[in-house]
Amino acid sequence: MSFLLFFDHNLPFGNCRNSCVVLENDANCEILNKEKGECHEKVCAEHNYNMNVNHDEGVEEPKIGMTFDTIEELTNFYVMYGKKMGFGVFKRSSQKSLNDEETKYVTVACNRAQKSTSKSKNTLNPRLITKTNCGARVCVVLGADKKWHVSRVNLEHNHLFSPSKGRFYRCHRVVNRRVKRKLEIHQRAGVRMNKSFNTLVVQSGGYENLPFTEKDCRNYVDKVKRLKFGVGDAEAIQGYFTKKLPEKFGKHKKYKSIKYKLKKAVYDSLTSTEFDESWNIMLETYKLENNKWLKDLYVERHRWVPCFVKDMFWAGMSTTQRSESINSFFDKYLNKKTTLKKFVEQYENALRDRVEKENIEDFYSYNSWYSPITRYAMEEQMKNVLTNAKFKEFTEELTGKMYCGIGSLKSQNEYSEYEVLEDIIDNENIVNKQFSVWFRKGDSPEECDIRCICHLFEFRGILCRHALTVLINENIYLVPNKYILRRWRKYVKRRHTKVKVSYANWVLSDVGRRYDKMCNAFSEVADLASELDEKCSLVLERVSDLKSEIMGGKTSTSSPRCTPRMSAPTKNKDKIGNPAKANGKGRPAGRIKSKLQDLNDIGAEGNETSKKRSKKDKEVLRNVQMHKSSNLNSLNRAVNSPNAIVSLPTTTLDPA
């Protein structure tokens, strides 16, 4: 049956609301809920992967002598046949002839072909088996006319097969791009998998309309996640570490010394062995070997401990200052139970959130302002410099000065230690609290140093009321420049707005952007055309034309899988004695690998993948790869970070 034809002629769109149409063919029946405009798209999309094959009920039986232009055409054909009959299909084998590098023979077979050889280590825990050494297959040979000729056909299966179950075979299950995007977006937004899948089911009008299962969706999301987690972020995990420390061990008797040792191990180790040593000593001394949190952190050490990551972006960064600001930044996003993995995911959300908040704050600061309360010059100064929110905090401190008085003053050389007394009003009780402020009068007011025991500056980035009291007492009426942090200034071009969050990387990838562009364009057209039948059929007709045009363009460039090897190298092979590119054994890397490969190019040790490896080595390699991807992300950040001194490999740095 042809869905397009069906839509064009048989059903007037105007009165198809709520109508369910059952279409039957000999294989199975499809129920199309016509109310959903997307249904049509989805059903067609289901067949997108083999558009050039006519998927009418007339899928022929394979016969000796049939010819195909490409292997894809053959597999598509056999897949369709398999779907109709109700068995699975896979590509059995292919063989290159010795002389040239062209593929000569291909077999596509029932997926129960071959014997099942269990490699289970535990014979008491056997797994399910599907292989029955079924002989059903189609063999093709590349003829002199460059077409594939069917040389042998076996239609006999040695097992049962049922047309109605056809859609469950792996080869018949396709998660198309549209669905993938939807899943990704749901995942980002925190919609759980089963709900996410249910929306798809409802949207398409039933499970039987989906050419994939929930499992497929899970697998896909898993894959995306694994990639995402690869973009780990040392900076973030650092922040996590310092933040969680008091939470995890705050109640421990020896919290202070544990904290000291931990920080010492983390920050002061210059080499990985040094780190390992002091980490283990610390674990032993405090009997923390079984602490799961620490264990997890240790496993991930390659991605967060400075001595492991410092060569990428840690250089030149003042760690203490960073982690302080990160602490307050993450307050909102961390709770007691946040695990490391969750945290890394949350990190991106937090970052985006921060960017947006700051953009909004920037706008308000640009557009409106508070009028000063006092007549101190520093208030005017701050008004002009700080963002509104920070300015408000500042005025709070400045007006808070009225509760503060200076108790005593001890001077020694150029240092002064003030005792500032603040009246803290707590439920009508006035408590007099004492704060120590150190002050050093430099050569000029601009160069003075001031520090208060309440550490407000360190935590919030503005001087506290005690410090301000002292400054004013010292006749300094303008806040020294170094005490106005850059990140709270307005009119600052914020660097991290350009930080590449991996979210942006994948939803707004080139492919994704193109896809969105087209979808938007099309939904506009659909909007306009849905009013009238004629318009609608016009659009569908054009779409159909467009489709065949695009498909046609695709076939002319031929299938991507075979071409590179088939055409190019044979010609200049004789001229240049190029060593033939030895293909490694085993299955070549798929999509994901190639992405990682890109990242691999950053580092030096990228090309070892083909060698045989012990399991442990693989683990290490995986870490290295993760490491590298985090490297990439960190580099992006480091570029944008004000005080990073990182030398960047020129190849990876994209100026745009």
Place this chain on the structure above:
DNA sequence: CTGAGTTAATACCATTGGGG
């Protein structure tokens, strides 16, 4: 053409942990 050998992708299973 086919079986052996290899690797990546996928499916399965037990366990954990968080939300309702």
Place this chain on the structure above:
DNA sequence: CCCCAATGGTATTAACTCAG
């Protein structure tokens, strides 16, 4: 507290190369 979803580890399968 219970149930469901996430997770990590492991086995199986698919896709491929190569030798006979």
